[in-house]
Amino acid sequence: MTAVAADFPNDPELVAAWRGGDQLAADQLVRRHAAPLGRYLAANGASSADVDDLIQDTFFRAFRGLEGWRGEGNFRGWLFRIAGNLLKDRFRSAKGRVFLEIEDQDLVDHADPEGEFAADEVGRQLTAGLSRLPRMQREVFLLRVQQGLEYTEIASALATTPGAARVHYHHAVKRLKEWLT
Amino acid sequence: MNACESVSDRMPDVLHHRASWSEAERDHLTHCAECALEWRVVAAGAVLQQGLVVDSAAISGQLLARVRDEHGGTPIRRLPWRGTRIGLGLLAAAASIAILIRVPATRRVGAPPAVRITPVAVLPELERLTETQLEAVLLELDVPDVTVSPMRLPRLGDLTDSQLEQVLLSLEG
Numbered sequence: 187m188t189a190v191a192a193d194f195p196n197d198p199e200l201v202a203a204w205r206g207g208d209q210l211a212a213d214q215l216v217r218r219h220a221a222p223l224g225r226y227l228a229a230n231g232a233s234s235a236d237v238d239d240l241i242q243d244t245f246f247r248a249f250r251g252l253e254g255w256r257g258e259g260n261f262r263g264w265l266f267r268i269a270g271n272l273l274k275d276r277f278r279s280a281k282g283r284v285f286l287e288i289e290d291q292d293l294v295d296h297a298d299p300e301g302e303f304a305a306d307e308v309g310r311q312l313t314a315g316l317s318r319l320p321r322m323q324r325e326v327f328l329l330r331v332q333q334g335l336e337y338t339e340i341a342s343a344l345a346t347t348p349g350a351a352r353v354h355y356h357h358a359v360k361r362l363k364e365w366l367t
Numbered sequence: 368m369n370a371c372e373s374v375s376d377r378m379p380d381v382l383h384h385r386a387s388w389s390e391a392e393r394d395h396l397t398h399c400a401e402c403a404l405e406w407r408v409v410a411a412g413a414v415l416q417q418g419l420v421v422d423s424a425a426i427s428g429q430l431l432a433r434v435r436d437e438h439g440g441t442p443i444r445r446l447p448w449r450g451t452r453i454g455l456g457l458l459a460a461a462a463s464i465a466i467l468i469r470v471p472a473t474r475r476v477g478a479p480p481a482v483r484i485t486p487v488a489v490l491p492e493l494e495r496l497t498e499t500q501l502e503a504v505l506l507e508l509d510v511p512d513v514t515v516s517p518m519r520l521p522r523l524g525d526l527t528d529s530q531l532e533q534v535l536l537s538l539e540g
């Protein structure tokens with residue numbers, strides 16, 4: 187068990203190592219969280235051209251602000267919070283326009299052509315529907331469904347309460363269902 | 368919490384393999400159109416951008432270089448030494464300059480006086496002149512008086528016997 191823990195240090199251990207000057211720990215943190223962060227940013231409206239830059243900016247801000255992070259909430263949730271703020275700034279500079287690109291990877295892979303077509307259609311409609319949601323509802327939905335975070339983690343990431351996050355989630359699901367029918 | 372709310376609440380956990388449906392929940396999903404629709408929405412949401420390719424190695428490399436370049440942006444503990452090292456470097460540079468300035472002065476003190484060799488024209492006519500005539504010629508040339516340099520010490524051969532004895536006595540005590 188100790189060997190496993192040593193091989194796969196958790197986020198607080200990696201953060202502590204990085205703060206102590208271990209650059210390998212920073213590299214591990216990036217490799218662990220870059221892909222989920224990229225998926226979240228892309229589904230949240232970042233253009234595919236901007237995703238890599240936004241991931242890098244997110245980690246850059248996170249590493250610079252580590253002194254202020256006391257380990258409350260999880261590191262991943264904190265990254266999502268920074269990423270969301272960066273994306274908000276980007277939208278603001280783009281005069282509030284939100285572009286949600288429909289990518290092939292949005293589409294669910296199914297063996298049967300009919301099911302595949304239906305899933306593709308749901309994926310397209312969902313992507314379009316997400317762009318119409320208020321920011322908070324969209325982010326809560328993505329953190330809950332795409333990233334699998336608990337309401338407490340979502341609340342920490344979005345600076346809200348678990349109860350409010352739950353309400354945002356149900357509003358989001360209700361609207362998306364209406365738009366998909 | 369009714370069946371619809373319970374199923375709805377557990378959907379993300381089932382999608383992320385933290386829970387699984389019970390028989391009753393499976394049955395509910397088959398017969399409840401609202402929950403079936405929600406399941407399709409949530410299932411589609413779980414795989415959004417699933418195939419997105421992120422080059423995390425490249426991002427990591429660029430990021431770490433950026434952190435290193437950013438002044439004060441890294442928590443690496445070598446930072447506190449940076450100022451000390453710069454100070455030591457400046458001190459060493461100042462010391463080098465001071466030595467360079469002083470070395471030529473030291474060399475001037477220790478170096479032998481430059482010997483100026485002036486060509487002497489040998490005139491056969493001078494050989495025939497008497498001492499009185501030579502002195503008259505020298506006076507005519509207006510050669511400046513040669514003063515004895517303090518650095519020029521008398522040779523032992525120039526000393527008289529009594530002076531030599533005094534030197535020997537001072538050396539022997």
